[in-house]
Amino acid sequence: MNFGDLVIPLMVGFILFYGFFKRIPVFSCFVEGAKEGLSSAVSILPTLCALCLAVGMIRSSGVLEVLADAVTPVCHALHFLPEVLPLALMRPISGSGALALLEDLFAQYGADSLIGKTASVLMGSTETTFYTIAVYYGAVQITNSRHTVVCALLADLAGFLLSNFFTRLLLT
Amino acid sequence: MDVVLTGFALLSVVFTLIFGKMDLLSAAVMESGTEAVDLCLTLCGAMMLWGGIMEVAKKSGLTAKAARLFCPVLRHLFPEVSPHSEAMEAISLNVTANLFGLGNAATPLGIAAMKKLQPHPANITATSSMVRFVMLNTASIQLLPTTVAVLRQNAGSNHPLEILPAVWLSSIGSVVIGFLACMLLERRDSHELR
Known part of the structure; x- marks a missing residue:
């Protein structure tokens, strides 16, 4: 198994769970960040x-x-x-x-x-x-x-x- | 970058005029627009994905924790950036992604850091911190060069990862040289800017 294959899912899972645990609106936060990423990419x-x-x-x-x-x-x-x-x-x-x-x-x-x-x-x-x-x-x-x-x-x-x-x- | 674009184009045209193969050069020009869109689409997906993940990490306070981890080192490399600023957080995240060899994640994080380093939106001149940060990203600081390791394995290498110590030492050496060059040239430049 590749090291990268392990790191990415673990990191993503941990970040999302930690956000949920801290009671932040995970979904709307994600969408907001993704929107920013989209406009950066286009620019x-x-x-x-x-x-x-x-x-x-x-x-x-x-x-x-x-x-x-x-x-x-x-x-x-x-x-x-x-x-x-x-x-x-x-x-x-x-x-x-x-x-x-x-x-x-x-x-x-x-x-x-x-x-x-x-x-x-x-x-x-x-x-x-x-x-x-x-x-x-x-x-x-x-x-x-x-x-x-x-x-x-x-x-x-x-x-x-x-x-x-x-x-x-x-x-x- | 003016010099790079004009220089590359002029050099290519003159060179091809002398040594032939004008059809290849012409094709390269025509394809460059399409290639840019392909590249942008690839980048676009990664930027949205990691932009989303990182926004969650930021709101939950995880990014501030990551920043604290690298602060002792980064504070010396970026003396003009305040250690507890959002800019330093973004730089730390980019460095983390680079160390793990997550190129797709490092680019959006790096762009976020550039935006935090931008003093005001109308500014078109790179600050010294920006130059240092971009230089750091051009001089790869991966702990695990995954792409090369996979290619080596596919090519039948017996020890795909035996290159690691040499990779680390070369990386560190080139980053040190890059930073030294930055420090030397910053001083010369800062007189012109004033």
Whole structure:
């Protein structure tokens, strides 16, 4: 059984029961919160559209593949795995794209190979950066994100370097 | 984000002009609207569900309890947010959902936190607390990366979860770097804002 399968029902059940126990109008509260969620989701649709445009274009243009090729020599010099590079570049841009690349790496090298492990660690320790930034700021109509993109990408870069480092250190 | 949108689009067009495959790029442009609606519909369901659950948790006082749990740590990461405010409660809930790997729940909770962090509705410039909070969410802090574990299992891994210690250390490292970058760049920015 999956851990997540256990956590969610338990949490939902507990929250609802606790509310009932505290004598709050559980049903109308739920509906009120859901209404708020609905309007938030609708309000970020325009932002999502802009994001999908940018991400869709960059994915189909092949820029990422060429960029990965260009950085490969640097990777070799630092003893990092160049096979994981395309995944590292895709990860901040597209969650579904990154998952597809991860499955490719598993199929090609095996999940328990050094490449497979490094890719897993990288995938588990990073997020879809641009999606998160767009959705969070889109929901509150912030257009000037200041240093967010720089900081988030620096954290992603650190995630890539550290996942190489810690996989080698702990899993070989 | 202006730079991101324009930069990505321009880079893609120039690149594709040189290396061909214009049909793929054109298809990507045309599909992006539909893709956004699909994404929004998925998100919409999760936002309603978790919005409802969390409203119940808020009214019953559970969220305030969760906030107290993380307060000692979060107070230092978000010095500008008052420890007993609704904003801090929302941040704690988002962090909790992230730690458990509940991505679907973390996003609506994170958006709720952003709304609490917004000083007034007409403001269009991110506050330093907002930047820190968004950065924290872009740098995954999962205790259990469930999706990766399932994929590893499906790919025939003997130890799907052996990656955990390395994942935790990389996560912590990247979050620390992100926060350091925030602290450095905040100072430079705050002069411009005044």
